[in-house]
Amino acid sequence: MANSYSQRRIRKIVRRFGLIPLRSESVASFYRKNAIIRVQTESGSYAMKPFYRSLLLRSGTIDQIKTTADYIQFLMNSGFNNMPKWLKSKDGRIWILNQGRPFYVTAWIHGRKLETPADFEKLGRALASLHSSRFLSMNSTFFDHIHLWKNRDRLFRSRMTIANQANLWTHRWFKRFGASCIQFSDRTWTELKTPEIANLLKKEMVRPALIHNDITAHNVIISNNGQLFIIDWDHMKLGSIYVDLAITLMNTTQFNPVFMHSLLKGYEELRPLNHAERKLISALYRLPREAWHIARFPDHPRSRNMLDIMEQTWLLRLRAMDVLDEWANSGPN
Known part of the structure; x- marks a missing residue:
């Protein structure tokens, strides 16, 4: 408003x-x-x-708030203590x-933002606790992020020429980084087709978990007494825990390897991840979601800001991808 x-x-x-x-x-x-x-x-x-x-x-506002309220009530009854x-x-x-x-x-919630490795361990434990909550309902609908992302990747590829023609700064950015974004996506889609990862995704669709779906640095608060709270639950749904974890890593850790390992350490204290799960998370992290958004809305003011941030952090992103690949390859079989 x-x-x-x-x-x-x-x-x-x-x-x-x-x-x-x-x-x-x-x-x-x-x-x-x-x-x-x-x-x-x-x-x-x-x-x-x-x-x-x-x-x-596709559902309306009232149907969505009713569903969200059911999820929230379930978490409260389950003793989940990382939300206000x-x-x-x-x-x-x-x-x-x-x-x-x-x-x-x-x-x-009065408090501060994420600052220390210990904070990120708390976030990892909170996320693992959420992902361990299984909401069972006959009306449950699984939200397929991966299908959505594949569509956005196709749109990105088809609109690259249009985005290049939009203005000088998008043209310069896509000329420099566009091919790399496509290579990252190609590698991810190939890995998702491997039998071990494909089986993971099939099993998850049968028995999905609750995900927050929008964990960013702004949506996590360390209260004055040291407890971690996740806020802004409007977009929570039943979906992929691997997507939720990959998005959280991208949106909170600032491409800092120490913070990334701390978050993953906290997560695996409650929910250990096998080799296939680690490979899937690493693959999803690699997807250039911001570039997809920019191609969809090349003239939007926020797109210019996103392009600048991606360019400034490009080398950090590449290193973060390597960090996750190393982590994935070191996991248990």
Whole structure:
């Protein structure tokens, strides 16, 4: 939303969760101006958040918030303690509808960002704990990231010429790095066809796990008492734990080998990975997802920023790929 929420609307929403607000303020995210409303009450601070549907799913907003609420309730009942406490509304649900938009309220987590190897070990353990949660339902639908990524890779290849013609800076970038991106993808698709990895993916589709689907450095907080919290669960779904782990490695570790190994160490403390699983994670990490986005939206301002970041970190990315390849090859058979 472009405009801030009125104080009257904020009071009306949070009172349905049993809160009496003293003051509130909008907090921006990387994508939205009013991503979260921080609400101060006599009992502490809370996060009031509008729920946005995933455009990748065919279902409507209400169906998506109902499904997400089921997942969240399942995690709370399972004792998962790496997400903020969700408040229940006066009607017993963990979300309400206001002016056609779903909203939910959680505790506000005071803390800091990921900084140390120990922080990344905590993140690895939290992710492994999440991936160990098996949500069983007759209506469960597996979200196939790999199928989606293959389509985006095909679109990337077909639009490279268009992207090259869009403007000088995209032309220069694709001329320098485009062929390498295609080579990375080709190598990954080849590895995913090997029998051991293909079998992994087939088994996962039969019995998927809950994934967060959007773990970034901004979505992880180390609280003042040292506990790790993952926030922003709007896009959680049943999907591939290997995709979720690969995305988390890319989005949080800054291509730092120490942080990467720390995250993986924490993960394997709770959920050890065999050789095939390690190979799959390394292969998925290699995919140039940012380049795919840039080819889809070459004139978008954010694409220019992404190109600059990719160029500045290119050598670090190559080293990070090597680090994961070494890790994958050192795993148990």
